[in-house]
Amino acid sequence: MMKWVLSMAWRDSRGSRRRMVLFVGSMVLGVAALVAINSFGANLRQAIDEQAKALLGADMSLESSAPFPDSVEVMIRDIGGDQSRRTSFSSMARFPRMDGVRLSTIRAQDGVYPWYGEVETDPPAAADDWVARGQALVDQTLVNQFELVPGDSVYVGGNGYTIAGTLLQTPRESAASGLFSPRVYVPLAGLDSTLLSFGSMADYEVYFRFTDGRDVEALADSLRPQLRPARIGVDSVIEERDNWDENLTNLYRFLSLVGFVALLLGSLGVASAVHVYISQRIETVATLRCFGATAGATLAVYAVQALGMGLVGAAGGALVGIGIQLAVPLVLADALPVDVSFALAPGAILLGAGIGVGVTVLFALLPLLAVRRISPLRAIRSQVDQDAGERADWMTWGIRALVVLGVVVFSIIQAPSVGFGLAYAAAIAVVFGALALLARLLIWMVRRLRQRTLPYVVRQGLANLQRPNNQTLLLTLALGLGTFLIGTMLVTERTLLDQVDLSGRAGSANLVFFDIQSDQVDGVREALVEAQVPVVDQVPIVTMRIESVKGRSVRSIREDSTRQGPRWPFTREYRSSYRDYLTDSETLVEGALTDSASLSDGAFPISVEQDLAADLDVSLGDTIVWNVQGMMMPTVIGSIREVDWRRVQTNFFFVFPRGVLEGAPQFVVILARSPDEAAAGRAQSAVARRYANVSAIDVSLVLTVFDAIFSRIAFVIRFMALFSVLTGFIVLFGAVVISRIQRIAETVLLKTLGASQAQVMRIMLVEYIALGVLASLTGLGLALASGWALARFVFQAPLSTGGPGLLLITVGVVSLVVLIGLVSSRGVYRRSALDVLREEG
């Protein structure tokens, strides 16, 4: 019987093989995405393994946010080996030739580090001796912004350096890390020491290289518990590697999830094509049944065909995937700390192809199961009561359950965590469900439209969308999904940009000066007056840490392994302010703000931000003891505030009353509003010349930076969304081709009834335009809904529709649908029906 099934499957596929390849064409891109991304992941992991030492640049490092205490310095000396120091902090980099300043990440280091991996610069020679020559390296961002050329100088604090070159790549950092805060590398020797004086935050690192073959991991493990109380981090090659590994694995897994959507879409295409295919095979099946083929055997014939299709599709997908694998590093280049070289990853290829075959067969079986219920009576009469065929039996339910299970299992395997995987699977279900629902609604509306008095050509075109065995719903869904993905990206991008944009307007501050010491306040204000930039607000800031919460010391909370929730709220350094009013970005939720207090009163009331209160698990009346730079200050929660963090304003987790912090070491933030860019530049330069330690942020620049970062993310996601879009079009192509016979019959009938060639063409045009409009309305409708949900619940901002962008997408989708429709039905309208029936029957 197996022999019969195989030969029958082969013979029965005659004349449809090209069409069947087209059906599985919709699988190809999904499989390709999986193969490409997972292969790339394997390459990436290998690269990270091979270049692990280059990631850290050393064998071990110690890192602290304060200068190492003497006791630790002794330890460092005892550890021995080769050592190198680096100190990083934020400060204004000043470029005198352009009279420009920009807040930058300054990395001051001696010339020894890194030992492993390479510092890449432009020109390449700059990397070798910039330290020895007392010069500086700057980020590409700065070069672009200030049009720097070699030989220009950069001032960090009071010291000027000649720029030796542009920094391209260095250990521990990917190209993207310079995007938000550009980096300036200067020699550690001769650094303006006032920059590291009180109030400024800095990272102190010491790097080690050991040539004596000692067990570095064991050393690092033994150092960690000793150094933890001093808040000194110990990093080793393996730890650094594991960190990168985890982050990058999450990144490529996320991408493969996006690719999975394309695969699912393709499978829906296969399912739908198989459904139509089978409906064209009913008589064959009935005849086979008459001559004694069992239901199981006939099902097997078509299941074998589906398996063959799956194999072909998976093989094609694997090939295309290997091609795309070459492109992935280009897309992700900025996020990668290592050079990823291309290598075939057999495991990833097999996995991708295997998933492709499995998904194809599973989705094809959904419509194929109906084969079992085709009655042999169909051979002697065409109309047989079908209701017996509609009922789903255990096998149908089994296949459906397998499909759902497969999606969930895949999501969980690919997602960073089980919860994320489940959420992702649920999101897929919601998106597909919502698209289908919306599509159904729109199709129903089109049906209503048909009853209106419209020109005949239009009515006929719309009616064609409802021809028997039509795939309108599937096509709306398939084309709508890609539109949805792209639309959501667009809407979200606009919403976020508008948000940042808005915050810069409406009389609020657009320049922020911080790290101002108390005795510098007057000088800064003076400089601002000279630059004609009015001051909006002046805020004092005191740094402090939490000593205990509700009587429990932070140390015991940190060491309590049974505790749920984040630890950082207990251990971080807080920058708090004191005042007797609420700003307009704050709303009181509970309690009342206390105007002033006195240290002699004992515990005094403070105000806490609502979300942080939840993280710390405190409510009104709970006590927190603060360590304000050595001085213990008992407080109670007197009020809880909601804070709108999006405003450009100095917002604080904790606000203290007046009268208690005035004596503590503090620094000041000044908010100003410059009328234009030129004034902003003048003001920043003037302040930077006077006080090297004062930093400034220009909000309009933040907008540009944000735009740059977002467009990179958007690019990666669009790249993946493209797979869905293209899959949608392949599904369309297949659907038109499979309904060819029907379309020919319709055309011949219309022509027989007296329709002209032009009328037939116009009817077809109406059909495809209507389909394109249906798809884009469905996709964009859902995109607006999801964009709104994201805006409302994630970004807490009003929705921005990005107007012309959405219209453009609609025009694009409709034109492509029409184009593909016309291309794939080419010839249908010229050839004689008999001709085609002979060939394709």
Place this chain on the structure above:
Amino acid sequence: MPPVLEVAGLSKSYRSGGRPLEVLKQVTFTLNDGDTCAIVGPSGSGKTTLLGLAAGLDAPSTGSVRLCGEDIGPATEDERARIRNQFVGFVFQSFRLIPTLTALENVRVPADLRGDDEAARRASDLLTEVGLGERQDHYPSQLSGGEQQRVALARAFINRPRILFADEPTGNLDTETGERVADLLFELNRTAGTTLVLVTHDLELARRTGRVIRLRSGAVQEDTRGAA
């Protein structure tokens, strides 16, 4: 040996618009090896329904059908498939050749289904017998209606069925071609000893059978035998 076909008290009703519609009422007849029988009657009288039931394509509402001694009423769909493959041949009004198979492959299908090693040779012989020895590798779309029906005849006989059912076998053919097909049918019936059941509107054709069962509104109106 039991009779080839035993139909007893056979009724079939369909639900139509919620009400049961009885399309076949208490039909009883028996056919033995080598018998030929025509079922005639006006359109809608239940001929095709009777044929379908007698051939084991469908289950009766009441009454019984025994094909070569096997009761098809209680049989499962797969058991009926085996019975059909073993004992029954079919010829249809619209030929029902499988468009993707060549003439030879079409003829082989029933033999292939039972795993018969001789299928290829026998199929070739049968095609020669119906005068299409030269057309074995042609697809149905490359054959005329009469040729297609002759291929269908070869297919019907390949498993040496004990009974052959034909629903309007000449209905889609012109008179002359129809006669040639009918000649072949009766010739194969004679040489192989196959029982023949024909549904037809063609009274000429009906006259050539040994027995004519006339249906009216689902009931046997007349059952004449002995003509041929």
